Amino acid sequence: MAAIAAAAMFAVTSCSTGGGSSSEEEGGGGGALPPNASSQQLRDHSISSTKGKKAAFVPVGLGTPLTEEWNRQLKRGFEAAGMEYVVRDPNWDTARQAEAVQSLINEKPDVLVVHNFDVQVLAKLIQQAEEAGIYVIQINMVSNYKSDAFVGADTIELGRRMATDIVKECGEATSTSHKVQIVQGDATSGFTLDVMAGAKEVFDQHPDIKIVSTQAANWDRTKAHDITATVIQQHPDLCASWGFWDQMQYGAATAIKEAGKIGQVKVFTSDHSAITCQALRDGLFFQSYGYSVPTQGTDIVSIAKYxxxxxxxxxxxxxxDFTPLVKIDRSNWDQPNMCYDGRTDGLTVS
Structure with a gap:
């Protein structure tokens, strides 16, 4: 509902729909209804606008709880609206992702949902898709080219909140080393750039915080582990390790555990897959921020239908549409629906 309300703020002036030129009389659903339309007309317009249309999803790669949950929610929502739904998985290959988007532009679905590797890879292709009559919705990692809609975490605010919490645990008011490691995702992703921008606003006001390492693990758990193992050797008095994604940061937490530093080194991350709740349960994570991943999928469907x-x-x-941020720690990790696994509704980790 929040997504629909946000979208409705924009004036409706055109009479064409994405991916085709059918008129309302032909069942294409083109054009907005007058305010005195009947309930039957409203229903018919809604159904005809989506029935038989096609939606496509191009993630960076399936196989993680995050992308599997998006895929699950999109498939369920689009098919319930009478739409064909397809997914093209580039399996974490930037070239294959660009090829998949180019192929879909040629096929002309009505709606294209993309998950950007970085701010530039798909920028021109997203513009081409819109020029071809395709609505484009970006999810969680924004491109330099802003499309019809973006759905995801408010990553600038996420950076501010996480940095504020790290200052609380490692700042000058604490008896710690004040040393902090940052494990970025891809250094040129919209997520990384915006989180860092938000964090910088806070850290600039706290020179007591010593950032001893800022390295990109490219969303890879093994790289996060290896980077962190080296940082721990160089800085055995490290206060905190902050990684930008729970699946990746689990590798960092494992390295910290292997060094016998769990408890001394507080592990911060974001997302709220089952990985987060399990790691909090087991004492590997100190804190995470979830950003309502299942809601992101349903919001995308709502915006697409609008x-x-x-x-x-x-x-x-x-x-x-920025989805709510929720702090997750040892006090609330086991609450129902706090985390998700990409397969289950109403997940409770025990």
């Missing part, structure tokens, strides 16, 4: 019904030209809207 765009299809609105009659707006693809590329004429620039909207964002």
């Amino acid at each position: 765009l299809l019904q609105s009659g707006k030209e693809p590329g004429s809207a620039r909207i964002a």
